[in-house]
Amino acid sequence: MGRERDKDWDRDLYKKVDRYGIVENLSECLQCGKCAGNCPVAALNPSYNPRQIVNEILQGRVKRLLDSEEIWRCLWCANCYRVCPVDIHYPFLMMQLRYMALEEGYGLKYVVPINKYAHRALDAGLTFVPGKYGIEKIRKLRTSIGVEPWPEVSDRAKKEFRRIFELTGALAWMENLETLEEKPVTFSFLKGKILSRGEVSK
């Protein structure tokens, strides 16, 4: 990464990230680091640090956050949220930070393939419906234990489920992602960090 410029920083970043107003207490963060200490990803990837990411969001270091690989590593195990002394909902923060990155074209490769399942869910009313071969396997399996070959989801449920996605504009938002141009993501926080054994600086 080259020299940082003014436009790489954004004083109002926090409000832009928390666009749905569901992590309203972020500025109460004590920077205690309990989140980082309880994070299984930080244990494997020393450059990923939830405490640091909260700090960067509050300071408004927009450039460095959006094109970073680190923000895609969170597993949503929510241990950070569990131990947070001021109840910051870090998982919701991460979800919304990822929206922002996606809209700029970063990390599309981590979401657009999964959205294939979202499109199928709109037809089936169930998430993670497999392909033709998988469906056949499920039918056999369910028949063998004496239940209906396919989970009972009514046409009404399917229709209303899809309609909700159309009416809220979520389907259009999803489809828009598929038209965006992918920008590369890199490790932004690795320099100056202690590397775990066997890991090399990229």
Add this chain to the structure above:
Amino acid sequence: MSVARRVITPQEQIAEVPEKIFLFRSCTGSMEYPGTENAIKEVLKILGVEIVSDPDQSCCAGYILTCSGFTPEPALAVTARNLGMVEQRYGLDTYVFCNGCYAYIRELAHVLHTHPDYMKQANDLISQWGYKYEEKTKILHVQELYYLLLDKIKEKVVRPLTGLRVAAHYGCHYLAQQYNILDEGDLPTFHEEIYEALGATPVFYKHRRMCCGYAVGRGFTHKESVVQPQLSKKFDSAKEDGVELMTTTCPGCNVALDREQPNLNKRGFGPYDIPVIDLGQLIALALGVPLWKLGFNANTTPMDGILTKLGLEKGEIGDE
């Protein structure tokens, strides 16, 4: 409203033993491991709890939301729709058997509760089909009911799991709740208490609280860089402590832990060979539910060794 507490007793969570519950269908549970849902139905039948389900219930819409796949508006409306439907038609508490559904529904219901404008928006949207969500009923997990009925389960054991070394995978999305759950996230023990009631030997392995890694789609995108190294840590510690069987309360975790073992072995970790089943299936096993109803043939890491150890043959029709 009383002061919110993190850990509460099952009696506080479920005021009286319900005669009837609404069982929320889990997508992964009903497709990947249909035996899970069947086992829960059989166990609750033995415990005298009637189950109601409804084909008009849709997916909870939480998983792909948390993958940042879409925005929260539809997920909030879907939550209001499902919960509103249950309230209006049955007036029963919603019991979930997937930690994923549990966390997503509870978090989204909490967002609706604390943001009246989102509640209005969701209710306006679903009112066209006649639904209205008024927060009259609770969202609970089936494992809370097991724990509440522990003494009754103990009485009904006909096939004690003596000598079986069972270990728990609690799943993050239950214990990572901040309020009103049954145990402390650092050292939970209520699953182990259930194992003891079934006659099995609970094993406390080092990384038993470690995440399965499959939430928010990281199993698709970061399998090799994050999920597999982490799972290998988990299974190494389980193997070291001689775990024979692992149970989950989340079909999502079950997929990660069960289906990923052959892949880990191929990558040079392990080798691991620890079958992973749902807690409901374990209880059903001890309560003498016929084996064919439990659907162990859905498991990638086979249960055969465990069944042989218990003196059961795969496919055997049980005590009925």
